[in-house]
Amino acid sequence: MALDAARKIVLEKGLSGLTTRGIAKEIGYTVGSLYQVFDNVDQLIEQLNIETIDHVRSMCDQLDLDDDAADSLRKLSHLYIHFTQENPQLWDAVIDHKLPTGYRRQDAYFDSVGKLVGVVEKAIASFFKADELASRNLDANLLWASLYGITALATAGRLARHETTLSLIDRLIETYIAAKTHDELTSKSDR
Amino acid sequence: MALDAARKIVLEKGLSGLTTRGIAKEIGYTVGSLYQVFDNVDQLIEQLNIETIDHVRSMCDQLDLDDDAADSLRKLSHLYIHFTQENPQLWDAVIDHKLPTGYRRQDAYFDSVGKLVGVVEKAIASFFKADELASRNLDANLLWASLYGITALATAGRLARHETTLSLIDRLIETYIAAKTHDELTSKSDR
DNA sequence: TGATATATTGAACATCGTTTGATTTCAAGG
DNA sequence: CCTTGAAATCAAACGATGTTCAATATATCA
Numbered sequence: 342m343a344l345d346a347a348r349k350i351v352l353e354k355g356l357s358g359l360t361t362r363g364i365a366k367e368i369g370y371t372v373g374s375l376y377q378v379f380d381n382v383d384q385l386i387e388q389l390n391i392e393t394i395d396h397v398r399s400m401c402d403q404l405d406l407d408d409d410a411a412d413s414l415r416k417l418s419h420l421y422i423h424f425t426q427e428n429p430q431l432w433d434a435v436i437d438h439k440l441p442t443g444y445r446r447q448d449a450y451f452d453s454v455g456k457l458v459g460v461v462e463k464a465i466a467s468f469f470k471a472d473e474l475a476s477r478n479l480d481a482n483l484l485w486a487s488l489y490g491i492t493a494l495a496t497a498g499r500l501a502r503h504e505t506t507l508s509l510i511d512r513l514i515e516t517y518i519a520a521k522t523h524d525e526l527t528s529k530s531d532r
Numbered sequence: 533m534a535l536d537a538a539r540k541i542v543l544e545k546g547l548s549g550l551t552t553r554g555i556a557k558e559i560g561y562t563v564g565s566l567y568q569v570f571d572n573v574d575q576l577i578e579q580l581n582i583e584t585i586d587h588v589r590s591m592c593d594q595l596d597l598d599d600d601a602a603d604s605l606r607k608l609s610h611l612y613i614h615f616t617q618e619n620p621q622l623w624d625a626v627i628d629h630k631l632p633t634g635y636r637r638q639d640a641y642f643d644s645v646g647k648l649v650g651v652v653e654k655a656i657a658s659f660f661k662a663d664e665l666a667s668r669n670l671d672a673n674l675l676w677a678s679l680y681g682i683t684a685l686a687t688a689g690r691l692a693r694h695e696t697t698l699s700l701i702d703r704l705i706e707t708y709i710a711a712k713t714h715d716e717l718t719s720k721s722d723r
Numbered sequence: 724t725g726a727t728a729t730a731t732t733g734a735a736c737a738t739c740g741t742t743t744g745a746t747t748t749c750a751a752g753g
Numbered sequence: 754c755c756t757t758g759a760a761a762t763c764a765a766a767c768g769a770t771g772t773t774c775a776a777t778a779t780a781t782c783a
Contacts, residue, residue, distance in 0.1 A: 357633055361771060371732055372772080382771065439628065439688055442548055451692050482695045483682075483703050490681020491674075497630055501642050504673045512674050520711035552740060562763050563741080573740065 342368045343375060347389050348431070356434040359386070383440050387450055390435045394453040397424055401460040411518045413464035418488075418514050422507065425492065433496045436489070458485050468521040480517075487513050533559045534566060538580050539622070547625040550577070574631050578641055581626045585644040588615055592651040602709045604655035609679075609705050613698065616683060624687045627680070649676050659712040671708075678704050 346367035350359050361382050365372045379385040400420060406413040425432045440446065461481040469477045488510065493499075495506040537558035541550050552573050556563045570576040591611060597604040616623045631637065652672040660668045679701065684690075686697040 355633055360769085362769090370730095373733080373774085374731055376772070377730070437630065442546055444689075446689055450690075454690070455692065479695065479699060479703055480707070482691075483678075483700055483707065486681040486685050486700055487674075487678035487704070488681070489685060490677040490679070493684055494677050494680060498635075498637055499641075499645070500673075501646065504670065508670060509674055509677055512670055513678070516671075516674065516708060516711045520707045523714045551738085553738090564743085564764080565762055567741070568761070 343378060343385060344389055344392065347385060348392075351389070351434050352428070352430050355430045356386070356437050359434075383438070383444065384447070386434065386438050387440075387447055390438055391447075391449050391453045393428075393431050393435055394457055397421070398453070398457045398460060400424065401457070406460075406464050410465045410467045410521070414461075414484075414514050414518060417461065417464055418510055421488065422510060429496070432492070436493050436496055454485070458482055461485060465521070484513070484517060534569060534576060535580055535583065538576060539583075542580070542625050543619070543621050546621050547577070547628050550625075574629070574635065575638070577625065577629050578631075578638055581629055582638075582640055582644045584619075584622050584626055585648055588612070589644070589648045589651060591615065592648070597651075597655050601656045601658045601712070605652075605675075605705050605709060608652065608655055609701055612679065613701060620687070623683070627684050627687055645676070649673055652676060656712070675704070675708060 343364055346364045347359060350363055350367060359382075361372045361375055364385075365375060375382075375385070379388075397420075401417060404413075404416055404420060406416065458478070458481045461484055462477055465477065465480060465484075468480075491506060491509045491513065500506070500509075534555055537555050538550060541554055541558060550573075552563045552566055555576075556566060566573075566576070570579075588611075592608060595604075595607055595611060597607065649669070649672045652675055653668055656668065656671060656675075659671075682697060682700045682704065691697070691700075
């Protein structure tokens with residue numbers, strides 16, 4: 342209940358509009374009851390974000406990523422762009438949420454993004470030999486981090502007018518493909 | 533005065549430990565006086581971050597980036613890594629600071645990062661022909677965004693154990709260099 | 724039914740950014 | 754030197770936030 346209410350509020354007013362009292366009112370309870378289920382509001386938000394990430398990954402899983410890596414990457418990036426444009430507030434919550442200093446994220450969060458990165462790993466598999474697992478994982482994480490950076494800058498209003506989110510993502514994908522297609526030095530981290 | 537006090541507090545306790553009352557106490561004034569100088573605390577933080585970015589850029593300017601682009605990029609990334617490791621709290625403030633929804637960043641902020649991106653543009657200049665200004669700028673922004681993403685994930689505790697910040701940054705630079713060195717398709721955006 | 728555990732409440736607390744009216748400071752003019 | 758008006762500064766308050774906790778209601782079960 343609380344998570345559904347939180348999702349509804351985030352979709353309407355964004356993460357900054359999400360408040361414990363707001364969630365409580367939405368589900369017809371008072372704030373105290375929330376703390377019987379969640380330790381604090383950050384844990385609740387993290388749970389919501391995990392569900393969002395899982396949802397994106399499940400959409401990725403339905404994609405057909407059997408052909409070559411370049412096309413797979415393009416498909417993935419298009420799916421990502423599409424989702425973030427359809428549910429901007431929801432994805433912004435994933436991007437924006439920060440824990441108070443000293444807190445460690447739940448294992449479930451790392452599992453969730455780990456699976457999402459796993460999708461990328463699968464997509465770029467044909468760029469690597471069978472024994473290059475480490476560098477394949479590193480590249481997938483690099484792509485994820487770069488995508489995250491572009492999106493974070495965009496949602497934070499930190500991109501100037503000329504640089505658009507789409508052109509940056511496109512460039513990221515094409516640059517990576519270019520690096521991998523004619524590529525002799527595959528990876529240092531595996532040797 | 534207020535900015536120096538804010539910088540000191542950020543260095544000691546991080547951005548989340550920065551408070552209007554804390555700044556006021558540090559400079560021996562009361563909160564009200566701060567609002568005679570700044571419209572709000574976000575503007576103050578943005579000012580502080582602008583100074584930080586300008587400082588990094590001035591360090592970059594002292595670098596010798598005359599040789600080839602690959603080495604220049606490596607030098608720049610090492611400088612970046614060095615600075616963020618020496619002043620983690622200060623750089624985290626740049627990464628973490630978000631404005632309330634609806635607010636637009638000051639022009640001075642865009643100027644500041646624009647100049648920093650300009651350093652990157654200069655570093656990668658030898659990868660481009662004279663008329664490829666647009667794609668050169670796009671690439672510089674992409675590198676900045678990717679670097680931002682890696683750092684943001686790291687400082688937010690969103691990287692799993694195996695992926696280290698350094699290895700990701702290294703990989704980013706080397707991947708980009710690889711894409712540009714043996715590269716027939718320079719850019720679509722210029723043609 | 725009565726006792727025990729669980730759920731829920733409502734009010735309070737601490738902290739935050741921000742506002743505002745009173746008060747002090749201070750330099751310029753008579 | 755005194756007055757006056759503007760600017761700087763203060764102290765207190767406001768509203769919103771996340772969180773806590775004793776009191777109350779509800780449910781469970783012997």
